[in-house]
Amino acid sequence: MGFDVGTIVTGKVAGIKKFGAFVALEQGKSGLVHISEIANTYVDDVAQHLQEGQEVKVKIIGIDDAGRINLSIKKAEEQSTPSRSEPVPRRQYNTAPGRSQGMRSPQQGTPRDGGSFEDKLKQFMQDSNSKMSGMEMYSASKRPRRKPK
Numbered sequence: 001m002g003f004d005v006g007t008i009v010t011g012k013v014a015g016i017k018k019f020g021a022f023v024a025l026e027q028g029k030s031g032l033v034h035i036s037e038i039a040n041t042y043v044d045d046v047a048q049h050l051q052e053g054q055e056v057k058v059k060i061i062g063i064d065d066a067g068r069i070n071l072s073i074k075k076a077e078e079q080s081t082p083s084r085s086e087p088v089p090r091r092q093y094n095t096a097p098g099r100s101q102g103m104r105s106p107q108q109g110t111p112r113d114g115g116s117f118e119d120k121l122k123q124f125m126q127d128s129n130s131k132m133s134g135m136e137m138y139s140a141s142k143r144p145r146r147k148p149k
Contacts, residue, residue: 003029003069005060008076013054021050023058023071031069033058040074 003009003025011023011031020034033056038049050056057077062070 003060003063005062008057008059010055010057011071013050013052013056016046016050016052018046021046023056025069029069031058031060031071033071033073037061037070037072037074040077 009025011025013021014024014030015022018035020032021038022030022032024030033050035043035046038046043049056073058071058073059076060069061072061075064070
């Protein structure tokens, strides 16, 4: 079997290093899975995700001029996971009376998300205005006063 970029193969973890894991492939070849290609989450310690002798499915993501094979576990998992055929549900909008279609407001938020966007924006604007007026008063008290001529 030839090793081509984009091919998904199975191998065994042959060694674990700080920077990644070496995987033994068919035909006596081996490749490196860099620490950034192990999982879709942050990987601090390779040994927490892989063990020597563990069989893994990897995707060949590159072969350099020296013949070294670069592998990825997370890209192999992405391709083996079937994509959803159902469309992603869209957010529901209520069009308030008197508003044009271009000016839509999102439905009232649920308690889980802390309120609607308009409520959050209103609270932000109140907090911002309060802070701005406080800063203006503070800076006004620090300015030197000029004597009239």
